Amino acid sequence: MSNRSLLNTMGFYALVVIIVVFACFPFYYAIVTSFATGTQLFQVQYWPQQLSWTNYNAVLGNSTFVRSLFNSLFIASLTVGFSLLLAVTASYALARVRFRGRGLLLMTILAVSMFPQIAVLAGLFELIRFLGIFNTPWAMILSYVIFTLPFTVWVLTTFMRDLPVEIEEAAIVDGATPWVIISQVFLPLLWPALVTTGLLAFIGAWNEFLFALTFTSSETQRTVPVAIALLSGASQQEIPWGPIMAASVIVTVPLIVLVLIFQRKIVAGLTAGGVKG
Amino acid sequence: MxxxxxxxxxxxxxxxxxxxxxxxxxxxxxxxxxxxxxxxxxxxxxxxxxxxxxxxxxSLTDATLSNLYDAKFIGFQNYLQVRELSSGRTIYRGTLVDPDWWNAVWNTVRFSVVSVAFETVFGLIVALVLNAEFKGRGFVRAAILIPWAIPTIVSAKMWGWMLNDQFGILNDILLNLGLISQRIAWTASTETAMKAVLIVDIWKTTPFMALLILAGLQMVPRDMYEAAKIDGIHPVKVFFKVTLPLIRPALMVAVIFRMLDALRIFDLVYVLTPNSSATKTMSVISRENMIDFDKFAYGAAQSTLLFGIIAVFVAAYIWIGKVDLSGEKSR
CATH class of the missing domain: 1.10.287 (Helix Hairpins)
Structure with missing residues (x-):
């Protein structure tokens, strides 16, 4: 019996090790590659042979890539800020006020968050051209609202539904208007939820590719994913794997750090929303 | 709810x-x-x-990129156009008889079904592991969040490098293990391009699946397992008779969300296997027509069809399965 349970335990931990290695290895290998230069790139190395910052210097010395970083930061922050602003009041109404058609409205919002982005591409393209914001950050800020807004509304609604009813009743007895209830009573309680939702929406906006690829035409307006996807070397045949991996590590490390810090909250937000950010 | x-x-x-x-x-x-x-x-x-x-x-006009506003209304000609030639022969044109479109539909469906199936099985395994109590559970949970946190484009590039035919580490590992006899051009060859896309997608989205299933698993009362253990029921039987039925709602929600996400896949395919007809999906071919080939209206027709397919899929699921998408009925 003990032999068998020992075997079981060993099998279990072997499975754990496989899962962890499989999950982490690609990123580890990207880091190893990002420190390799020259001919080292063309021989497979399982351990880092040297710590050369050449690739990082090349990427961060490239002014258009740095510009892309700022573009992405600007676009994602503004999109998330705007979405949260609209979502807080809307989710209060959806979570706390009973009105006809609420269920239908919630389903519609969920449906919009599952929209294939390509279905609105043609219409958005026209709208963006009409507004004269093609090839500017505003094109992305406008178009990202299509997935950040339904997501934030949906998750905040589930969070807001869980707030105790007594607090609101007490505020109503004191004569508080719905606006006062939101801004003075609920908002302070909602901070953790806002941070989680905002972070998930930020990751979504930071990673978006289709709109950013379609609505920009010049190098300086690109966001980070587009910049990485289109990073090219001196010649067509030569793909600059070293700098690409360095750029990948640069844009991924902050995300991983944030995700690990907010781990528990993110898992709660993801499962509450059930929607991928 | x-x-x-x-x-x-x-x-x-x-x-x-x-x-x-x-x-x-x-x-x-x-x-x-x-x-x-x-x-x-x-x-x-x-x-x-x-x-x-x-x-x-x-999609009902003849619009092109440079001529959006003066587009003429042409009905369903982008979808299907039947023309009788003077010789008496009828020719069909439009997306619905375009072999490239049907190739893209087939690619998308194949990708979605296979990736979601694997992700469900692997997600279930990972979730079961995380649901057990063991030392270092928090560490494992953190580790599986990493693929999820990495931007899709970055994962496409990272794997593109690992799957590189000459210098890729995957070929090296497989060669050393003796599993393959010669290096495989994973992303370039038509036979393996879809496999490459599937590998990356499964790697990237299994964590999401696992987390959703884990949330369902944690709702199963622990004493159920205790009772089954006392009765001496085999764990495998407990899994199929007790655990699986109980987490079915959570599993269904996870599968639907993943399926909808898979049907609209664009970025991974576009970056990992550019211009490969073996992996081109509906989203990729629509955008290609719309933007790159200046067949704006034709691409719009294709994206409308994709929207229609997804809408029908959602409606059918909600209607047939009466699936509790928000997971709140069960509260």
Whole structure:
């Protein structure tokens, strides 16, 4: 019996090790590659042979890539800020006020968050051209609202539904208007939820590719994913794997750090929303 | 709970609403709710409903990138056009008889079904592991969040490098293990391109699946397992008879979300296997026609079809499965 349970335990931990290695290895290998230069790139190395910052210097010395970083930061922050602003009041109404058609409205919002982005591409393209914001950050800020807004509304609604009813009743007895209830009573309680939702929406906006690829035409307006996807070397045949991996590590490390810090909250937000950010 | 049937909405009294208060207070709250919802609804109309309608409209015109406004209405010709030649032969044109389109449909469906199937099985395994109590569980959970946190484009590039035919580490590992006899051009060859896309997608989205299933697993009362253990029932049987039925709702929600996500895949395919007809999906081919080939209206027709397919899929799931998408009925 003990032999068998020992075997079981060993099998279990072997499975754990496989899962962890499989999950982490690609990123580890990207880091190893990002420190390799020259001919080292063309021989497979399982351990880092040297710590050369050449690739990082090349990427961060490239002014258009740095510009892309700022573009992405600007676009994602503004999109998330705007979405949260609209979502807080809307989710209060959806979570706390009973009105006809609420269920239908919630389903519609969920449906919009599952929209294939390509279905609105043609219409958005026209709208963006009409507004004269093609090839500017505003094109992305406008178009990202299509997935950040339904997501934030949906998750905040589930969070807001869980707030105790007594607090609101007490505020109503004191004569508080719905606006006062939101801004003075609920908002302070909602901070953790806002941070989680905002972070998930930020990751979504930071990673978006289709709109950013379609609505920009010049190098300086690109966001980070587009910049990485289109990073090219001196010649067509030569793909600059070293700098690409360095750029990948640069844009991924902050995300991983944030995700690990907010781990528990993110898992709660993801499962509450059930929607991928 | 956001009910699917709007007629039952008034019965959905959640305990979260203050039930005290006069009818005038109720009306004041409803008025406020209207103004609270208005900005969001206007924003969603501008970025979702309006562009969608315009896409559908464009699909019925002969618009090109440079000529959006003077486009002529041509009915369903982008979808299907039947023309009788003077010789008496009929020719069919349009997306619905375009072999490239059907190739893309087939690629998308194949990708979605295979990737979601693998992700469900692996997600279930990972979730079961994380649901067990062992040392270092927090560490493992953190580790599986890493693929999820990495941007899709970055994962496509990372794997593109690992799958490189000459210098890729995957070929090296497989060669050393003796599993392959020569290096494989994973992303370039038509036979393996789809496998490459599947590998990366499964790697990237299994964590999401695992987390959703784990949330379902954690709802299963522990004493159920205790009882089964005392009765000496084999763990495998417990899994299929007790655990699986209980987590079925959570599993269904996870599968639907992943499926919808898989059907619209664009970025991974576009970056990992550019211009490969073996992996080109519906989203990729629509955008290609719209933007790169200057067949704007034709691409709009294809994206309208994709929208239609996804809409039918969602409606069917909600209708047939009566699936509780928000997971709140079970609360």
């Amino acid at each position: 956001p009910d699917i049937n709007p007629n039952t909405a008034p019965a959905l009294a959640t305990p979260a609403e203050p039930h005290k208060g006069s009818p005038s207070l109720q009306r004041q709250r409803q008025r406020a709710a209207f103004w609270f919802l208005a900005p969001m609804l206007i924003a969603l109309f501008c970025v979702a409903a309006w562009p969608l309608m315009r896409t559908i409209y464009f």
